[in-house]
Amino acid sequence: xxxxxxxxxxxxxxxxxxxxxxxxxxxxxxxxxxxxxxxxxxxxxxxxxxxxxxxxxxxxxxxxxxxxxxxxxxxxxxxxxxxxxxxxxxxxxxxxxxxxxxxxxxxxxxxxxxxxxxxxxxxxxxxxxxxxxxxxxxxxxxxxxxxxxxxxxxxxxxxxxxxxxxxxxxxxxxxxxxxxxxxxxxxxxxxxxxxxxxxxxxxxxxxxxxxxxxxxxxxxxxxxxxxxxxxxxxxxxxxxxxxxxxxxxxxxxxxxxxxxxxxxxxxxxxxxxxxxxxxxxxxxxxxxxxxxxxxxxxxxxxxxxxx
Amino acid sequence: xxxxxxxxxxxxxxxxxxxxxxxxxxxxxxxxxxxxxxxxxxxxxxxxxxxxxxxxxxxxxxxxxxxxxxxxxxxxxxxxxxxxxxxxxxxxxxxxxxxxxxxxxxxxxxxxxxxxxxxxxxxxxxxxxxxxxxxxxxxxxxxxxxxxxxxxxxxxxxxxxxxxxxxxxxxxxxxxxxxxxxxxxxxxxxxxxxxxxxxxxxxxxxxxxxxxxxxxxxxxxxxxxxxxxxxxxxxxxxxxxxxxxxxxxxxxxxxxxxxxxxxxxxxxxxxxxxxxxxxxxxxxxxxxxxxxxxxxxxxxxxxxxxxxxxxxxxxxxxxxxxxxxxxxxxxxxxxxxxxxxxxxxxxxxxxxxxxxxxxxx
Amino acid sequence: xxxxxxxxxxxxxxxxxxxxxxxxxxxxxxxxxxxxxxxxxxxxxxxxxxxxxxxxxxxxxxxxxxxxxxxxxxxxxxxxxxxxxxxxxxxxxxxxxxxxxxxxxxxxxxxxxxxxxxxxxxxxxxxxxxxxxxxxxxxxxxxxxxxxxxxxxxxxxxxxxxxxxxxxxxxxxxxxxxxxxxxxxxxxxxxxxxxxxxxxxxxxxxxxxxxxxxxxxxxxxxxxxxxxxxxxxxxxxxxxxxxxxxxxxxxxxxxxxxxxxxxxxxxxxxxxxxxx
Numbered sequence: 035x036x037x038x039x040x041x042x043x044x045x046x047x048x049x050x051x052x053x054x055x056x057x058x059x060x061x062x063x064x065x066x067x068x069x070x071x072x073x074x075x076x077x078x079x080x081x082x083x084x085x086x087x088x089x090x091x092x093x094x095x096x097x098x099x100x101x102x103x104x105x106x107x108x109x110x111x112x113x114x115x116x117x118x119x120x121x122x123x124x125x126x127x128x129x130x131x132x133x134x135x136x137x138x139x140x141x142x143x144x145x146x147x148x149x150x151x152x153x154x155x156x157x158x159x160x161x162x163x164x165x166x167x168x169x170x171x172x173x174x175x176x177x178x179x180x181x182x183x184x185x186x187x188x189x190x191x192x193x194x195x196x197x198x199x200x201x202x203x204x205x206x207x208x209x210x211x212x213x214x215x216x217x218x219x220x221x222x223x224x225x226x227x228x229x230x231x232x233x234x235x236x237x238x239x240x241x242x243x244x245x246x247x248x249x250x251x252x253x254x255x256x257x258x259x260x261x262x263x264x265x266x267x268x269x270x271x272x273x274x275x276x277x278x279x280x281x282x283x284x285x286x287x288x289x290x291x292x293x294x295x296x297x298x299x300x301x302x303x304x305x306x307x308x309x310x311x312x313x314x315x316x317x318x319x320x321x322x323x324x325x326x327x328x329x330x331x332x333x334x335x336x337x338x339x340x341x
Numbered sequence: 342x343x344x345x346x347x348x349x350x351x352x353x354x355x356x357x358x359x360x361x362x363x364x365x366x367x368x369x370x371x372x373x374x375x376x377x378x379x380x381x382x383x384x385x386x387x388x389x390x391x392x393x394x395x396x397x398x399x400x401x402x403x404x405x406x407x408x409x410x411x412x413x414x415x416x417x418x419x420x421x422x423x424x425x426x427x428x429x430x431x432x433x434x435x436x437x438x439x440x441x442x443x444x445x446x447x448x449x450x451x452x453x454x455x456x457x458x459x460x461x462x463x464x465x466x467x468x469x470x471x472x473x474x475x476x477x478x479x480x481x482x483x484x485x486x487x488x489x490x491x492x493x494x495x496x497x498x499x500x501x502x503x504x505x506x507x508x509x510x511x512x513x514x515x516x517x518x519x520x521x522x523x524x525x526x527x528x529x530x531x532x533x534x535x536x537x538x539x540x541x542x543x544x545x546x547x548x549x550x551x552x553x554x555x556x557x558x559x560x561x562x563x564x565x566x567x568x569x570x571x572x573x574x575x576x577x578x579x580x581x582x583x584x585x586x587x588x589x590x591x592x593x594x595x596x597x598x599x600x601x602x603x604x605x606x607x608x609x610x611x612x613x614x615x616x617x618x619x620x621x622x623x624x625x626x627x628x629x630x631x632x633x634x635x636x637x638x639x640x641x642x643x644x645x646x647x648x649x650x651x652x653x654x655x656x657x658x659x660x661x662x663x664x665x666x667x668x669x670x671x672x673x674x675x676x677x678x679x680x681x682x683x684x685x686x687x688x689x690x691x692x693x694x695x696x697x698x699x700x701x702x
Numbered sequence: 703x704x705x706x707x708x709x710x711x712x713x714x715x716x717x718x719x720x721x722x723x724x725x726x727x728x729x730x731x732x733x734x735x736x737x738x739x740x741x742x743x744x745x746x747x748x749x750x751x752x753x754x755x756x757x758x759x760x761x762x763x764x765x766x767x768x769x770x771x772x773x774x775x776x777x778x779x780x781x782x783x784x785x786x787x788x789x790x791x792x793x794x795x796x797x798x799x800x801x802x803x804x805x806x807x808x809x810x811x812x813x814x815x816x817x818x819x820x821x822x823x824x825x826x827x828x829x830x831x832x833x834x835x836x837x838x839x840x841x842x843x844x845x846x847x848x849x850x851x852x853x854x855x856x857x858x859x860x861x862x863x864x865x866x867x868x869x870x871x872x873x874x875x876x877x878x879x880x881x882x883x884x885x886x887x888x889x890x891x892x893x894x895x896x897x898x899x900x901x902x903x904x905x906x907x908x909x910x911x912x913x914x915x916x917x918x919x920x921x922x923x924x925x926x927x928x929x930x931x932x933x934x935x936x937x938x939x940x941x942x943x944x945x946x947x948x949x950x951x952x953x954x955x956x957x958x959x960x961x962x963x964x965x966x967x968x969x970x971x972x973x974x975x976x977x978x
Contacts, residue, residue: 057800061808064793064852071849072815075826082825089828107976140717151717153961155724160960162910164928165949168935169727178734178942180747214727268816275819278912282932299821304917311826323819393872414878426869430891439887491877516743 082313089307102314111290119294121205123274126212127266133213134220136263139254141221142228158220167282172212174198182306198284201291208279208292215279220265225305227261228254267330271323295319343404343417343494343528344369345390352385352400353677359380359385361552362399372521372529374539375548376575383532384499386549390530391420391497403495414440419488420497423504425480426471433459433483434468437490458486461523462516480510485520498531510535538577540564548572570696573623579653579666582629583621583693584638593616594687595699597622601659603638607690609699620699623691624655629667629683636684640665642676656681728953735759735946742943758947767922768948771930775909776955778840778926782908783901786855789848790900791893794859799868812853820850824917837918845928846918847908855900862896863889901961909956927952940961 044218069298071171088094158166173179174196197203231253239249276337277296280286286293286301293301295315303312345367360382367373373384388394390401392413394532401408408416427436434455439683445452446460459465462482472480481501486660488496498517502510518541521529539546540560548555548563555575567573567581574580582607590596591611597620598604605622624637643664644655652673655664667683692699734742737751797805816941827846828837836842842970866889874884890897893918912928919925925933931948 054802057796057802058804060796060800061793064856065787065808065811067789067845067849068811068815070853071827072818072823073811075823076818077831078829079822080779087829093844100836123834135830136716137720140713140720143713145714146719155720157957157960158724160906160956161728161926162906162951162956164910164932165952166727168931168945168949169731172734172946173727174943178742179730183747214723216725275821277821281912296819296821299819300824300913303821303825309829312825313822314818320819320822329738340834389800391872391876393875413872413876418876420873420876422869424867424872426867426873428870428873428888439874439879443878443883487873487877 079313080317082310083317084314085310087308087310087313089309094310098310102311103318105311106314110295112295112309114290115293115295115298118205118292119296122209122212122280122292122294124204124271125209126216126273127270129209129213130216130220130269131266132260134217135224135258137217137221138228141225156218156222158215159222161215162274163215163278164282166211166215167208167279170207170214170279171198171283174207177285195207201288204288204292208283209226211259211279211283212273212276215270216273219269223261223265224258227258231257259319263330263334271327274319274323343526345495345528345530346384346400346402346405347390348400348402350386350388350389350401351397351619352382352394353397358552359522360395361551363554365366365489365547365554365557367528367530370526370528372531372542372544374546375530375532375549376536376539376546377555378575379534381549381686382552383549387420387497387499387530387532390416390495391418392416393420395583405653414443417494418497419491419493419495420499421481421484421488421501422673423500425472425484425504426559427480427483427487429472432469432471433475433486436472436483437487440487454490455486456493458489461489461520462486477505481505481509481513483518485517486676489520494528496527496529497506498529498533500532500534500672502535514538514541522536523585536576540576548575550575561564566597566698566700567623567691567700567702570621570623570693570698571690573693573698577625579626579668581623581625581691582659582665583623585619588618595676595692599638599659601638603636603659605685605690606687608688609690609692611699614701615694618694621682621693623693624685624689626668627651628685628689629665629669630685631667631669631681632684633682638665639680639682641678641680645674645677647672647674652676656683724936731949731953734942735950736828737943737944739802742855746832758943759951761793762944762947766944766948767925767930768934768951769926770922771927772951774840774924775927777951778847779908779955780907781840781844783905785848786851786904787859787897787900790855790859791897793856795863797856797860798863812856814857815853821913824913827914831918838920838924840924842918843915847904847911847916851904851907855904858903858918859893859896862893862899865896866892876930887964899963902963905959909952920961947972 037257084099085098086096086098088103116213137155139165141148141155161169173181175196175198176182176196182191182196185191185197191197198207201204235253236249239253244252274294275296277294277300280292280294280297281300286297296319299312299315299319302315345365347363347365347367347633349362349364350360351358351362361388375386377383385394389396390403391413392408396409403416403418413420431439437455437458438451440586441454446454455468456465459468462485464479464482464486466618467475467479467483468552472483481504484501501517502513505513514537516543517531517568521542531538531542543560545557546560547557550571556563558566560576563572563576567576570583574583584599584601584604586597586599588595588611589598589604591613593608593610595609595611595615595671596604597607599622605624607622622637629637638659640656640659642654646653646655649669649672652669652671654667654669654673654676656667658665659663731969733750736754736756737745738753738755738757741751741753793808796802797809811912831837831842831846834842836845870888870892871884874888879887910928913924915929916925916932919929923934929947931952934948945954
């Protein structure tokens with residue numbers, strides 16, 4: 035094999051510039067797209083909140099200051115949506131987390147067929163959200179779904195009716211679908227964190243005489259705490275913005291009982307074509323979520339400082 | 342032709358200098374070991390020779406040709422990485438063939454080269470295995486085999502044994518020594534922080550410290566005539582003892598009154614002008630002898646480490662400070678908590694002024 | 703530690719309950735889709751119909767716009783997955799292998815985009831795409847989906863590149879490989895699981911997306927599956943068998959890709975060679 039050194043004409047300066055620009059060239063296409071399709075629309079969206087933008091009205095477009103926000107202050111539907119969002123997000127996140135944690139703990143124990151079980155219980159995560167919504171809407175439909183009959187048999191329902199059309203109960207429908215759909219996300223994240231806990235810690239603890247409950251409280255929970263905190267934070271923000279299931283299952287009804295802010299924005303933009311007002315609501319939601327995230331981060335910080 | 346000329350090579354990462362200017366000439370067929378504390382730039386120097394790191398200043402010549410801007414593959418070198426860097430998705434055979442296929446060598450010749458290397462390294466039964474199915478020692482041999490098949494003029498080794506356990510490390514070290522024996526005209530450059538590897542493998546050792554070369558020499562030169570306190574303490578284990586004192590007699594033999602009370606004679610010559618100079622004397626633990634009567638110092642033996650063939654004694658330093666270590670041949674279980682006087686052959690006593698050896702001036 | 707048999711039985715029962723809970727809705731979808739219409743109401747709550755038929759599937763495939771929706775979704779999800787994977791590989795490689803000034807800002811930008819509500823972008827994106835003729839077009843959807851999925855995919859690819867030791871590239875350089883050869887023969891084969899996972903992730907996300915598809919597309923010709931199914935549902939809300947047959951069809955690609963990701967979720971190819 036020839037190893038003769040060809041004397042390359044060295045162009046250090048040109049080469050250095052080429053080297054320095056390499057990472058920028060690689061990331062440029064992704065960045066341009068993100069800026070063009072996400073950042074610019076975000077800025078535009080914020081500006082729309084202060085303008086009169088109606089798609090079918092050619093005379094709209096003018097600057098109207100805080101009018102949208104004043105209207106929002108009077109909008110009973112918005113405040114109902116805000117309360118519904120709290121309910122929807124709180125119940126969904128709480129149930130997803132509890133059932134996800136239990137599933138992760140169950141799967142952390144080795145048993146025959148664990149790989150298959152894991153694939154099966156994580157499957158809902160792969161189901162498209164709109165299909166999950168439709169699927170659960172059908173399950174709640176007394177004509178073809180078994181759930182109303184079962185609930186009636188258990189005495190939870192007076193008659194085998196569709197809870198999605200019952201103003202008192204309708205919200206439970208999308209929540210059930212959301213829990214079914216979201217458990218795998220929590221389980222996968224928590225399982226990964228569980229498996230990162232050094233096994234010898236448990237052995238040391240049982241030598242020290244700690245029972246299963248003590249081991250869980252003194253080892254598992256503290257180790258999982260950071261993952262739990264960040265996952266719940268991200269999931270809360272995400273679920274507050276997640277309108278698919280509600281749009282598919284109830285479209286906000288009956289009587290706006292399941293209308294959350296995200297689906298309300300969608301209704302304003304898509305059905306009324308009032309983009310200005312939709313953007314104003316979205317801006318309020320964004321600010322509320324930012325405040326929430328900030329509070330959580332601050333709370334964590336103070337807890338860390340104390341501990 | 343594989344002599345290597347390193348001419349005032351500099352390296353800095355951003356504004357942070359790593360090597361100030363290294364000059365080194367390596368002859369055809371030498372086995373050069375680069376040693377030094379971590380962060381001294383020994384790996385960086387090796388990687389600059391390999392072409393994996395830009396040379397910030399100075400010239401690198403291999404076989405008389407300037408190589409600063411020549412791609413690694415055309416420098417006539419092969420490299421063995423600390424992590425082995427085997428391609429995990431390729432079998433042992435494919436790993437060794439890779440470079441030859443890129444060089445478009447005929448298939449028959451590739452097979453011959455690979456099988457030859459596999460035979461030398463006892464890898465023949467493993468040729469169709471993936472790296473993950475090999476032990477650590479076998480992986481290291483594949484990495485060496487990958488270098489051999491290319492038949493390079495220069496072999497570069499970057500701490501190749503540091504991921505192996507003690508027994509394998511000795512075995513592989515001997516294999517590398519035999520490999521060098523079998524290829525007397527190939528130049529090898531080897532980076533390590535292990536002195537035993539350095540002392541046993543090297544034809545010359547390069548000690549790097551403080552962003553440059555501290556000393557270059559054969560292993561015994563470095564051991565017997567270290568240029569400064571750093572090299573003196575870096576080569577040899579346990580490290581050389583240093584004791585502070587003042588020159589009270591000069592001439593062909595120098596006499597030093599030690600701060601701890603004793604006096605030391607050294608065969609290092611000094612001049613009249615050195616009279617009264619503050620110096621450190623250096624004595625290797627293995628050169629300290631238990632004596633009766635006058636010696637360098639007396640102290641209580643606080644810890645005794647019986648290693649069988651030798652006994653290491655940790656002796657309280659007169660006036661306080663770190664232990665002085667003495668290494669006596671044989672077994673001496675009775676010395677614990679005894680006060681012992683130590684002396685040394687003047688030929689084995691080094692003299693350092695301001696850190697530099699008085700042998701060199 | 704001894705495991706008590708009672709606890710083991712409880713553990714297995716709990717696992718069984720989760721499996722049933724996870725699979726039951728999908729099972730029901732399948733069950734209704736193969737129930738002939740005349741049995742649909744009389745055997746509404748039976749676990750399996752006394753007679754099965756594939757008429758609903760035949761009808762959906764032959765007489766509805768679903769083949770078009772399916773084709774559109776396949777085009778959109780496929781193009782999005784490929785485009786995102788290419789862009790994310792490039793950006794992920796830059797983030798993994800280079801130290802450059804803007805790196806911090808790029809990471810921050812990508813993280814922030816994961817936070818803000820996409821509903822807020824619906825109106826501005828519509829306004830921006832409309833004059834370009836990209837509303838009611840599959841290309842427009844691909845562009846939007848690509849942008850939405852690039853940040854997460856970039857982080858995913860970056861972590862896969864981080865898992866490939868830099869030594870391997872240097873060894874390839876010394877072996878004489880050009881950048882292209884090193885990429886094709888060393889980096890690409892080792893990143894294949896990552897690429898598969900990213901493709902699967904993005905495909906599933908694009909296949910499922912509903913809100914932007916509803917907003918940007920009107921008219922059957924360029925409707926994607928979610929929009930088509932939803933329109934179908936609101937128009938003919940009594941043809942349950944057909945809707946569920948369409949639902950099962952919509953499920954197939956997503957589940958296939960899930961199985962693909964599942965295989966690569968934990969990946970130990972390089973670990974064996976790097977660890978001693």
